Ligand SMILES: Nc1ncnc2c1ncn2[C@@H]1O[C@H](COP(=O)(O)OP(=O)(O)OP(=O)(O)O)[C@@H](O)[C@H]1O
């Protein structure tokens with residue numbers, strides 16, 4: 288059961304804020320969909336916004352064109368009601384004149400056609416502009432997030448391992464997916480919406496003023512009422528959303544745990560508990576779920592209701608003005624359309640404020656990754672070590688993962704070419720850490736590690752790592768065929784080489800017994816092979832890689848005696864004629880090592896051969912005897 292994955296589910300800030308309606312799926316919720324949601328607060332809004340704008344600056348021209356197109360499209364839609372109003376006035380005038388039996392009175396169809404033609408052209412242009420603007424903006428948004436993704440991926444490869452130790456997989460994953468997704472959809476829709484909303488509001492107010500200032504005042508007055516009502520309900524809804532988020536996290540955690548711990552639950556007969564637990568969580572989720580959805584759901588109808596009250600007042604007052612011949616009937620019709628056009632962008636902007644906050648918070652997290660300290664660069668003129676002999680020197684090496692907690696201290700030793708060096712010591716002594724340092728997964732605090740008298744810091748990391756092959760206890764296999772997994776040790780490996788390596792590793796036999804042989808595909812968790820079989824595969828991989836130096840970390844625990852003998856035989860032939868490091872808990876396996884380093888609490892406390900160390904009767908002798916007597920260390 289992985290704690291990391293579990294933790295991921297309990298981090299609501301990295302998930303779309305609203306259950307089923309994530310930020311990436313905007314639009315489906317309709318206008319107002321975001322009003323009830325909890326906006327994420329960025330730490331430094333201004334700074335991140337500036338940086339995002341700077342990041343977008345190479346698209347300045349495109350964005351400028353989009354701005355112009357948006358203004359044009361919006362202006363057209365603003366004029367449309369006024370023109371429609373004129374048409375209505377003409378029809379109405381004609382009919383009234385006829386009704387009043389004015390001689391020669393008729394509807395001025397010529398003027399009407401002209402107006403309708405103008406209107407059609409206006410709408411056509413508006414559509415064309417909208418189309419063009421979306422087209423450009425989609426390009427800008429997609430290439431921006433593509434850039435961001437690329438930059439992040441490059442960064443990932445330059446970050447030291449230390450960074451990944453401090454972050455869960457979920458956190459890193461969510462920056463690549465959720466955060467980038469949020470930025471992309473806001474760029475795609477939000478930016479244009481901001482432009483058009485602002486222009487609409489200004490434009491509509493101007494148009495309304497030209498029709499009638501008093502009616503305009505009535506419309507604008509409904510605004511504070513809507514804002515007040517919305518904010519009261521949004522607060523309620525946000526409270527429930529927050530709860531929903533929390534409980535959803537619990538539910539995810541529970542489900543994840545139930546799946547990954549399936550066997551444990553069954554083995555201990557805890558199904559009933561598990562189901563009860565699930566039901567409790569599920570019930571609470573139902574409870575907050577419906578409340579949050581209910582409150583979020585009534586925001587829009589409420590705004591519409593307040594808007595409608597506005598219409599009624601306008602219709603009444605407007606009707607009165609028409610009878611007094613203060614304004615025309617068409618103008619009233621236009622005005623009602625305007626008051627509608629007025630509330631839309633206001634809702635839009637209210638939505639966007641939340642959205643922009645989440646987007647900036649997302650951008651902040653992405654930039655945070657891009658700003659992380661990188662590992663020190665490879666040397667400008669690296670030593671290209673060829674024909675590695677395998678001499679290794681640790682020279683007064685100091686290191687710890689946590690600056691506050693000392694670990695490796697003053698380690699010095701030398702291994703001659705072809706030697707087998709065994710590292711033993713209790714759990715947590717620092718054995719694996721020593722290997723991590725050898726491969727330069729982490730940087731030393733002090734001291735040097737040399738291979739054939741060349742400092743590892745004087746080589747490129749990739750050259751350094753080519754020297755080694757590792758067989759670890761947590762077998763590094765990936766979902767892919769057995770063939771591909773073995774071939775991972777060598778680029779462009781031929782089929783015969785792969786089979787040869789498998790034979791050397793005593794893996795050939797079991798592979799041929801599998802239904803698909805070498806083409807058997809390992810599943811995601813590589814659970815379709817036994818641990819021993821997986822170890823044989825990693826040994827085969829090491830055979831194929833034919834490294835200059837070999838590292839075996841606890842490679843022979845967890846398997847039956849017969850398999851262990853097989854694995855040991857395989858490793859013995861693998862270690863022949865090359866410098867090898869063997870970390871083993873079972874001391875019986877390393878008796879023949881040329882040198883045994885005994886570690887405790889980050890220091891080498893003893894070193895020598897098996898016999899030598901035993902006769903010293905120190906820490907090693909104690910470890911060995913306790914194992915020999917069957918007492919676990
Ligand atoms: N990535 C890491 N970040 C922080 N601390 C770590 C990390 N890896 C190991 N440690 C700590 O460093 C110490 C040494 O760990 P190391 O893995 O080297 O022990 P080990 O000797 O290999 O133990 P074992 O025999 O159990 O494999 C331990 O206290 C461990 O908690």
Ligand SMILES: [Mg+2]
Pocket residue numbers: 718719720
């Ligand atoms: Mg270890």
